Amino acid sequence: GQNIDQPTEMTATEGAIVQINCTYQTSGFNGLFWYQQHAGEAPTFLSYNVLDGLEEKGRFSSFLSRSKGYSYLLLKELQMKDSASYLCAVGDSNYQLIWGAGTKLIIKP
């Protein structure tokens, strides 16, 4: 079957760093995506990894290890506006997105 696991909820402090992990088992792999979703809004694209390694984009970085079926999203210099759900999604062999349940990130002052 297809399975994507990520923690349900995480809490971090403003200004700190947080790492959100995602593990996956899917039929085929055409890239791993991270999306940010604020409550009541649609997801917005954050990052896309198809090769192993770290992709850095400003305060956000995403890492992928295909052999381990593992990715993480790293958020630095956390701001209150980063409070949101972070969704991990994998493109399968049919180019469909398989979604994780999302990680709710709570930022405290």
Add this chain to the structure above:
Amino acid sequence: GAVVSQHPSWVICKSGTSVKIECRSLDFQATTMFWYRQFPKQSLMLMATSNEGSKATYEQGVEKDKFLINHASLTLSTLTVTSAHPEDSSFYICSARLPEGSVYEQYFGPGTRLTVT
């Protein structure tokens, strides 16, 4: 960047009535659009894949006669929830894929919150 709109943003309807939700790609042509449903505190669930000019492909467990999808043009797909019931209350989100076909190129609409009373 590519922009996708949805209309309405929210709707309240009575049980037994039908509701139509529109998804438009504003500045690009989308041969493929996706319809998702999201219940509170749950992840996105793909309902169907809509291809312009052909019948939609529904995911297992999604009733095609209840959720009618029409993709008559390269910029518009519609989802009609027929004979709505309270359990259909959810957040419906569409996304559109650029004609180049890469899974990377998928853009989301702002979503439509449906409440069935």
